[in-house]
Amino acid sequence: MERTIAHIDMDAFYASVEQRDNPALRGKPLIVGGRPGGRGVVSAASYEARAFGVRSAMPSSQAQRLCPQAIFIQPNIGRYAEVSSRIMEIMGRYTPLVEPVSIDEAYLDLTGTERLHGDTVDTARRIKAEIQQRERLTASVGVGPSKLVAKLASDYDKPDGFVVVRAAEVRAFLDPMPVGRLFGVGQRTRERLERLGLSSVGSLARCPEEVLIAHFGPHAGDLAKLARGEDHRLVTPEHDPKSLSAERTFETDVEDVAELEKCLLALSDTVARRLRKAGLRAGTVEMKLRYDDFHTVTRARKQHESVDSGAALYRVAIGMLHELQLEGRKIRLVGVGGSDLVRGEDEVQLSLFHDDSVERGRRIDKTLDLIRDRFGRDKATRASLMDTED
Ligand SMILES: [Mg+2]
Incomplete structure (x- = not known):
């Protein structure tokens, strides 16, 4: 049976909460994270700061060099957790199958919710609108037949995106993406794949499995399956950390x-x-x-x-x-x-x-x-x- 999975990812979450709560920060390049004089890193950057090349996990000192006019503030995790739990609660009203991945991101399995809530894509759209309305924060939403596709779809049109990929469109959606976008493909694997001429997901999907196994060992078959969009992982609400x-x-x-x-x-x-x-x-x-x-x-x-x-x-x-x-x-x-x-x-x-x-x-x-x-x-x-x- 075809599944409908949504991946909901808040846009620049920490920074957006700060800008929402303090009008003086709106429209300004804002960096939530360690002080620029110290050794800390960027936890989140507003889109105004991202325009200067600032990214999360970057050392704060580097972020300051890229964007000297940025406003730095210390994260208030307690506050973000509070907002997060209200957002997760909204999601939980539409399906019991909500799997939080982090404070600002979750998978939802909407399969079979039609009888209660109507068309699943409409439901995903409604959840996004309700988050916006109640919390005045934007989320990017991806809807697809698997976690893999839903996640890539939510990232496709950030911020404030809403991207639906139907089962018949999965290959066309995945094929042009760089292989590094597949989860489990780290920098080293990506470089090795590229040396074999396999830089796009499509080229990986078309590569004979024997060739992949010869180069990458027995697990390479799983990689090829992923490249073809075959991902049967379930949305598991009782999320134990890995x-x-x-x-x-x-x-x-x-x-x-x-x-x-x-x-x-x-x-x-x-x-x-x-x-x-x-x-x-x-x-x-x-x-x-x-x-x-x-x-x-x-x-x-x-x-x-x-x-x-x-x-x-x-x-x-x-x-x-x-x-x-x-x-x-x-x-x-x-x-x-x-x-x-x-x-x-x-x-x-x-x-x-x-x-x-x-x-x-x-x-x-x-x-x-x-x-x-x-x-x-x-x-x-x-x-x-x-x-x-x-
Ligand atoms: Mg996010």
Whole structure:
């Protein structure tokens, strides 16, 4: 059966909320994010700032060079989350199948809502209008037979777009797009595809699967399917995150390994706390490091037994850190993450590698959680972090 999936993506969300709430910011190049003098990055840029080439995730200092007249403001995540939940609530009135992807973006499965709400495309249009009317914010909406197509469609005519791609139009819609637009195609895969002359989605779709498999391994078949628009992923409302991570950009680059270790410990505690709060455990521990020249390395290690304690995350992260050549290198950012997340209760496995320190680490974390919940998060921290609190 043909599905109707909508992807709804708010336009320059943080910046638009700020401009809506403060008329003095309207029509001006606005950057929400880290201060330009510091080491932060752009979280969101208004369209007036984007005209100067400012993009999210760009260092704030670079953004300021591109657009010296930009107004910088610190993000107010609590406010954005509030607006976001009202927007998600509007979507939820039309279908129970709403899958938030981030604070300002969600997939909706509108299949089968005709009897209640009429034509599905009209429904998508109505949701967009209702968001505009109630929140005075614009969204770009893509409607298609799959998540892949809906997402590319919402991005097609931003801002304030409304693009519908029918099943019969999918190939014509996808074919001219650069392969990098397919999810799962990162920069390296894209470059390798381009070297084979496969720079458009259409050329990839027409390439024999044997050729792709010979070059890219057994998973290349999935890539070809995606290029042909075959994407059967469901819209799943109970959205479990695929990974959880925390990172820190230093105000000044760090050379001292002991300082990095302390920071890793704090980040491990943060990630572990979020895992436990979500009732999740990580099957893989990840570590990320960015040097002062912006070269970034990531490491991931699969665990015999999934973890949710700060101590366990830290032990793995620190092991990966020590495998890197750090002498004399200046570090700009470190991060810790957990992926391959499983529901805590799913895992009752007994591990051969079980050791008491895991259990002990878990008990310590639980106690810290309790104290933090009761007295606020500053009150409880591991002894070794005491001198790093900022
Ligand atoms: Mg957005």
